[in-house]
Amino acid sequence: MPSLPVGGRPIASPGSLHPSWSRVRKQVDEALLAFVDRQRPGLLAISDDLGPLLSALDALLAGGKRLRPAFCYWGWRAAGGGVDDPAIVHAAASLELLQASALIHDDVMDSSDTRRGQPSVHRRFEALHRAQGWPGAAVPFGSGTAILLGDLCLAWSSEMFETCELDEERRRRGRSVYDLMRTEVMCGQYLDMLEGTRGRATVDTALRVVEFKSAKYTVERPLHLGAALAGADPRVTAALTGYGLPLGIAFQLRDDVLGVFGDPAETGKPAGDDLREGKRTVLVALALERASRAQAAALERRLGDPELDRPGVDEARTIIEETGGLAACEAMIDGYLDEVGRALAAAPVAEEARDALAELAIAATARRT
Amino acid sequence: MPSLPVGGRPIASPGSLHPSWSRVRKQVDEALLAFVDRQRPGLLAISDDLGPLLSALDALLAGGKRLRPAFCYWGWRAAGGGVDDPAIVHAAASLELLQASALIHDDVMDSSDTRRGQPSVHRRFEALHRAQGWPGAAVPFGSGTAILLGDLCLAWSSEMFETCELDEERRRRGRSVYDLMRTEVMCGQYLDMLEGTRGRATVDTALRVVEFKSAKYTVERPLHLGAALAGADPRVTAALTGYGLPLGIAFQLRDDVLGVFGDPAETGKPAGDDLREGKRTVLVALALERASRAQAAALERRLGDPELDRPGVDEARTIIEETGGLAACEAMIDGYLDEVGRALAAAPVAEEARDALAELAIAATARRT
Numbered sequence: 001m002p003s004l005p006v007g008g009r010p011i012a013s014p015g016s017l018h019p020s021w022s023r024v025r026k027q028v029d030e031a032l033l034a035f036v037d038r039q040r041p042g043l044l045a046i047s048d049d050l051g052p053l054l055s056a057l058d059a060l061l062a063g064g065k066r067l068r069p070a071f072c073y074w075g076w077r078a079a080g081g082g083v084d085d086p087a088i089v090h091a092a093a094s095l096e097l098l099q100a101s102a103l104i105h106d107d108v109m110d111s112s113d114t115r116r117g118q119p120s121v122h123r124r125f126e127a128l129h130r131a132q133g134w135p136g137a138a139v140p141f142g143s144g145t146a147i148l149l150g151d152l153c154l155a156w157s158s159e160m161f162e163t164c165e166l167d168e169e170r171r172r173r174g175r176s177v178y179d180l181m182r183t184e185v186m187c188g189q190y191l192d193m194l195e196g197t198r199g200r201a202t203v204d205t206a207l208r209v210v211e212f213k214s215a216k217y218t219v220e221r222p223l224h225l226g227a228a229l230a231g232a233d234p235r236v237t238a239a240l241t242g243y244g245l246p247l248g249i250a251f252q253l254r255d256d257v258l259g260v261f262g263d264p265a266e267t268g269k270p271a272g273d274d275l276r277e278g279k280r281t282v283l284v285a286l287a288l289e290r291a292s293r294a295q296a297a298a299l300e301r302r303l304g305d306p307e308l309d310r311p312g313v314d315e316a317r318t319i320i321e322e323t324g325g326l327a328a329c330e331a332m333i334d335g336y337l338d339e340v341g342r343a344l345a346a347a348p349v350a351e352e353a354r355d356a357l358a359e360l361a362i363a364a365t366a367r368r369t
Numbered sequence: 370m371p372s373l374p375v376g377g378r379p380i381a382s383p384g385s386l387h388p389s390w391s392r393v394r395k396q397v398d399e400a401l402l403a404f405v406d407r408q409r410p411g412l413l414a415i416s417d418d419l420g421p422l423l424s425a426l427d428a429l430l431a432g433g434k435r436l437r438p439a440f441c442y443w444g445w446r447a448a449g450g451g452v453d454d455p456a457i458v459h460a461a462a463s464l465e466l467l468q469a470s471a472l473i474h475d476d477v478m479d480s481s482d483t484r485r486g487q488p489s490v491h492r493r494f495e496a497l498h499r500a501q502g503w504p505g506a507a508v509p510f511g512s513g514t515a516i517l518l519g520d521l522c523l524a525w526s527s528e529m530f531e532t533c534e535l536d537e538e539r540r541r542r543g544r545s546v547y548d549l550m551r552t553e554v555m556c557g558q559y560l561d562m563l564e565g566t567r568g569r570a571t572v573d574t575a576l577r578v579v580e581f582k583s584a585k586y587t588v589e590r591p592l593h594l595g596a597a598l599a600g601a602d603p604r605v606t607a608a609l610t611g612y613g614l615p616l617g618i619a620f621q622l623r624d625d626v627l628g629v630f631g632d633p634a635e636t637g638k639p640a641g642d643d644l645r646e647g648k649r650t651v652l653v654a655l656a657l658e659r660a661s662r663a664q665a666a667a668l669e670r671r672l673g674d675p676e677l678d679r680p681g682v683d684e685a686r687t688i689i690e691e692t693g694g695l696a697a698c699e700a701m702i703d704g705y706l707d708e709v710g711r712a713l714a715a716a717p718v719a720e721e722a723r724d725a726l727a728e729l730a731i732a733a734t735a736r737r738t
Contacts, residue, residue, distance in 0.1 A: 039552065043556060047560055047577065053556075105516050134568070136565060136566030136567070136647070137566070141566045147478060148478075151519070151520075152552065158524075187416070187422075190419065193513050197498065197505030198504070212415055
């Protein structure tokens with residue numbers, strides 16, 4: 001595990017939450033639930049038939065690490081925002097609705113069966129359809145519902161963002177980050193799918209996807225959003241990029257490793273799901289770059305095979321390890337974390353924010369789920 | 370054709386545009402193009418591979434009747450908004466991006482091949498995939514891309530809405546209409562799909578879908594949005610509901626008729642597309658309500674048959690006519706238009722807005738495309 005020596009002080013264990021964030025995280029969860037609760041009667045007044053949409057959303061929002069709200073909060077604090085200012089809570093919570101939208105749509109696109117340890121939204125509505133014995137086709141009903149619920153979450157995210165009580169000038173600055181973030185993640189998702197279907201990602205093209213789909217979306221932009229809402233100095237914004245971009249890349253590389261080597265009991269996803277989906281991750285690109293012709297052919301055969309079983313997953317894992325792809329990926333994670341540590345040490349931010357950002361860096365990259 | 374006698378004056382032909390709207394419509398189109406043009410360099414800086422997303426959006430936005438922006442503009446004018454105030458243009462134009470999102474996602478959900486006389490977005494990207502000979506699967510690439518481009522349009526719609534230059538209080542009032550409209554249309558779309566898959570829509574349940582999916586979304590809320598941005602009096606808002614809801618229902622009933630009886634050369638969609646998609650429209654519910662057992666069975670057999678050919682479409686048309694379903698639907702359209710005329714005659718709005726709203730009512734319901 002990387003040590004991230006910031007100012008010589010020891011780093012708290014990844015599982016623990018900084019006391020300020022622990023308090024604000026509760027407020028974020030409450031605000032999220034309260035927002036959905038405010039929508040509930042309006043939907044049920046249209047029709048009781050909309051109840052299952054709300055239940056599916058409740059189930060999805062119950063899970064999640066709230067990483068993006070955490071980065072948003074600490075971006076705010078790094079830029080001098082108040083410890084317990086309720087204004088940041090709504091903006092931070094709105095990112096969970098954006099993430100819910102991305103997850104629901106992503107699962108349709110990837111035909112994923114599970115999310116956060118439960119059936120994915122489209123599978124949930126396929127199951128509802130079958131249980132009800134409706135005459136139409138269950139699969140398009142499931143995917144159609146997931147498309148619409150994802151749209152609803154996307155719409156509700158911006159609706160919730162706008163409820164943060166700050167003056168219009170700060171909200172306008174925040175909104176421009178929020179808008180940029182949405183565009184970037186959607187473009188990143190497209191490039192990810194494109195690399196998957198073209199099947200010829202290099203480490204460089206895979207890293208470009210990581211930058212837009214993950215690093216900016218998960219870390220850099222939430223930090224910038226919080227900072228913009230706090231009226232950040234440009235030097236703070238730049239320092240948050242210096243910390244956030246390499247951390248975001250390391251975060252995604254950890255995700256790549258967990259997508260192949262993760263324990264289903266901890267990740268809530270079937271073993272080797274990324275292999276089955278044929279994801280052209282940096283990890284895969286690193287392995288293919290180092291593979292013999294025979295190893296490359298064997299790995300390629302398994303990538304994107306929807307029927308890939310456990311022995312097949314194990315064989316692919318062995319190839320990724322034996323080529324040195326896994327070690328190279330771990331080395332990249334360490335390298336990016338070194339950058340993170342250096343950027344953080346030099347960042348013009350308050351000590352409490354620096355400590356919390358160091359903890360978050362560990363939590364985001366040493367995790368097992 | 371209904372006559373809508375408002376104040377005894379003759380109604381202009383449906384094709385003509387009111388001079389004020391004709392001018393503003395050009396500004397709306399220009400603002401829409403300018404907005405997409407401002408996004409273009411940002412996307413291409415991420416990757417040249419994003420070019421096809423922009424081309425697909427350009428092609429889609431080139432078509433369309435701009436009905437929602439027109440209602441938004443006349444809601445604004447009805448509430449006393451200025452004739453040539455640039456503030457309304459951005460809000461009105463943002464509705465076209467919302468509509469683009471709805472169309473792109475709707476076409477994925479319905480597996481539609483065409484839209485506005487061109488290939489639908491998902492088919493366009495399937496074709497790109499095949500033309501490039503990429504190794505992955507073309508169909509999920511097409512639908513995945515359409516999901517993402519629809520998401521992008523939804524995000525860009527709210528981004529564009531927020532650029533309308535009005536004081537924060539008016540924008541806040543407008544935003545609450547805009548938020549409600551998005552939620553209503555997504556819920557309406559879900560109920561529409563649900564009725565289709567349950568296959569047991571009555572005239573009443575089909576009308577509930579029409580209210581939320583079409584009447585509010587296409588007519589009432591755009592009117593309210595414009596009115597809210599102009600700082601409308603509640604009496605004006607109520608009058609716009611009196612005009613807008615029945616007009617919106619009549620609009621959708623006309624759509625139902627065109628979806629079965631429309632001329633492909635005029636609609637840009639294959640003949641009888643609604644039958645092939647198994648849409649449980651009010652028209653279909655009216656026919657089934659009046660059908661003999663044999664007629665009902667014959668119509669049910671054709672509904673949702675993706676292979677339905679021209680003779681099959683003709684047989685379904687004959688049943689819908691012979692049961693009296695078509696005549697009943699036309700009578701409903703006339704009845705709603707009578708309501709529209711009465712509401713408009715009594716509405717506390719300026720004469721120019723009244724005339725233009727009367728023209729729009731004709732254009733929305735006597736159309737052939």
